[in-house]
Amino acid sequence: MSGFDLTGLTASFGGERVIGPLSLSVREGDRVALVGRSGAGKSTLINLIHQQVQGHSSLVPQNLGLVNALQVFHNVYMGRLDANATWYNTLTLVRPFARDSREVKALLEELAMPEKVWIPAASLSGGQRQRVAIARALYRKADLLLADEPVSALDGPTAHLVMKLLKQRFRTSVIALHDVELALAYCTRIVGIQDGQVALDEPSDKLTPADIMPLY
Numbered sequence: 001m002s003g004f005d006l007t008g009l010t011a012s013f014g015g016e017r018v019i020g021p022l023s024l025s026v027r028e029g030d031r032v033a034l035v036g037r038s039g040a041g042k043s044t045l046i047n048l049i050h051q052q053v054q055g056h057s058s059l060v061p062q063n064l065g066l067v068n069a070l071q072v073f074h075n076v077y078m079g080r081l082d083a084n085a086t087w088y089n090t091l092t093l094v095r096p097f098a099r100d101s102r103e104v105k106a107l108l109e110e111l112a113m114p115e116k117v118w119i120p121a122a123s124l125s126g127g128q129r130q131r132v133a134i135a136r137a138l139y140r141k142a143d144l145l146l147a148d149e150p151v152s153a154l155d156g157p158t159a160h161l162v163m164k165l166l167k168q169r170f171r172t173s174v175i176a177l178h179d180v181e182l183a184l185a186y187c188t189r190i191v192g193i194q195d196g197q198v199a200l201d202e203p204s205d206k207l208t209p210a211d212i213m214p215l216y
C-alpha cells in the first residue's frame with residue numbers, strides 16, 4: 001500500500017507552530033503537488049510524512065542529502081542500503097557488483113548523465129546533483145515518492161524529462177513544486193499550503209494557474 005491517512009500532524013520550531021494540526025489522506029494512485037509560498041510549510045510537511053510512513057517511501061529532500069566524497073554510483077546505491085546485507089554493502093563500497101553498476105548506469109542514462117557514474121558527487125553541477133538524488137529515489141523503488149522541489153535546479157526540457165520519469169515509476173507521490181504549470185501537468189491533485197494549513201485541495205483538472213496564484 002502506498003497511500004496514507006494522517007491526522008493531527010503538527011510541527012513547531014522554537015515554540016512557534018509552523019504546521020497544523022493538519023490532516024492529509026492520500027490514496028494509492030494519487031499524484032499530489034504541494035504548492036504554496038516559500039515558508040508555508042511544504043518541506044516540513046514532507047518530512048513529517050516521511051517520518052510517519054517510515055521506510056516505505058523514496059525521498060528526494062530539498063538539501064538532496066548527497067555524500068560529496070562518494071562517487072555518483074555509491075550515492076545512488078544508498079537508496080537501497082537497507083535492502084542488502086551488511087557484508088554486501090561493505091564489499092560494494094570497495095568494489096561494486098557488475099549487476100548493480102549496470103542498474104545504476106541505466107538509471108543515469110535515463111537521466112541523461114551516464115558518463116558521471118564514477119565521478120565524486122562533489123564535482124557535479126547543481127542540476128546533476130539533483131538528478132543523482134532523483135536516481136537514488138528511483139533506485140529505491142518504493143511505492144510512494146516524497147520529493148521536495150526535485151526539479152528546481154533543472155532546465156526546462158530536463159525538468160519535463162524528470163517529471164515524466166517520476167510519473168511513470170511511482171504510482172503514488174507527494175511532490176512540493178513551485179512551478180504551477182508543472183504541478184498541473186504532472187500531478188492529479190493540488191494541495192495548497194498556507195501558514196501550515198491546507199488552504200486548497202482539488203483535482204488538477206478542475207484548476208487553472210489563476211486558481212492557485214492566490215496562495216502566493
Ligand SMILES: Nc1ncnc2c1ncn2[C@@H]1O[C@H](COP(=O)(O)OP(=O)(O)OP(=O)(O)O)[C@@H](O)[C@H]1O
Pocket residue numbers: 013014018036037038039040041042043044045062
Ligand atoms: N530547522 C528549522 N528551524 C527553525 N525554523 C524552521 C526550520 N525549518 C523550517 N522552519 C520554519 O518553518 C516554516 C516552514 O518552513 P518550510 O521549509 O517547511 O517551508 P516551505 O514551504 O518548504 O518553504 P520553501 O518553499 O522556501 O522551501 C518557516 O517559517 C521556516 O522558517
